[in-house]
Amino acid sequence: LSSDGFASFFHQRYGRTIVLLITMGASRAAAEDATQEAMIAAWQNWESIREPAAWVRTTAIRTLWKHNHQQPPTTPLDGSTPQPPGSEQDLTVFAEEQRQVLSLLRRLPAAQRTVAALYYDGLSIEEIATVTGKPAATVRSHLRHARRTLKEVILSDRPQPAAPAP
Amino acid sequence: VPTVTHNHTDAECAELDNYITRQLGEAAAALMAQDDMPAQLRAMSQKADSKHSGGADVTRRD
Secondary structure, eight states: OOHHHHHHHHHHHHHHHHHHHHHTTOOHHHHHHHHHHHHHHHHHTGGGOSOHHHHHHHHHHHHHHHHTTOOOTTSOOOTTOOOOOOOGGGGTTSOHHHHHHHHHHHTSOHHHHHHHHHHTTTOOHHHHHHHHTOOHHHHHHHHHHHHHHHHHHHHHHSOOOOOOOO | OOOOOSOOOHHHHHHHHHHHHHHHHHHHHHHHTSSOOOHHHHHHHHHHHHHSTTOOOTTOOO
16 A cells, blocks of 8 residues: 555545544544544554555544543443434534434434444444444344434435326 | 335335435535645645655545
């Protein structure tokens, strides 16, 4: 990986990592701080990092949780995990449609929110199970419940395509 | 009034997943379009430039 590779990676993952942490319930400021720390660490170790997206994601999450004195991501998460969502002010930078989606995700129960945030960041069920320390079946269950809540609000609010003419 | 069922078909899940993924991607792009790129990252950009002349600029806008 070259420095050029880092620049490309940075542009691909900087905003996405901040959005991931905001989706998980972090304030925008905390998400930016943790992501910046992870990116600087990635830059400093760039030549030895094999999977930079996963590395930065894990480092940013751990940094966030360390700053918040919360559990590391490898600790099993459950619905009672104390991670109050950030305020709606964190979302003012985003367009209305994006704000609604982020707000919905942040209102999910903690375990569902974590699973959904990681899933929509591109992780597979198995990868989420590894990150959270939960069995894959539990991850699937959290994702199913999260989708049900999201689907009821999002798909019912969106304009429906006209039915085809008979 | 749209009908919402609790039976999640693959097509519904795919539609939901695609919609949320697209919105989160646009949210990330909105953050990147802002003009408050951290100073530390500008410093990294300079370091990259000096290492590879004409190369990386981590503060570049697409």
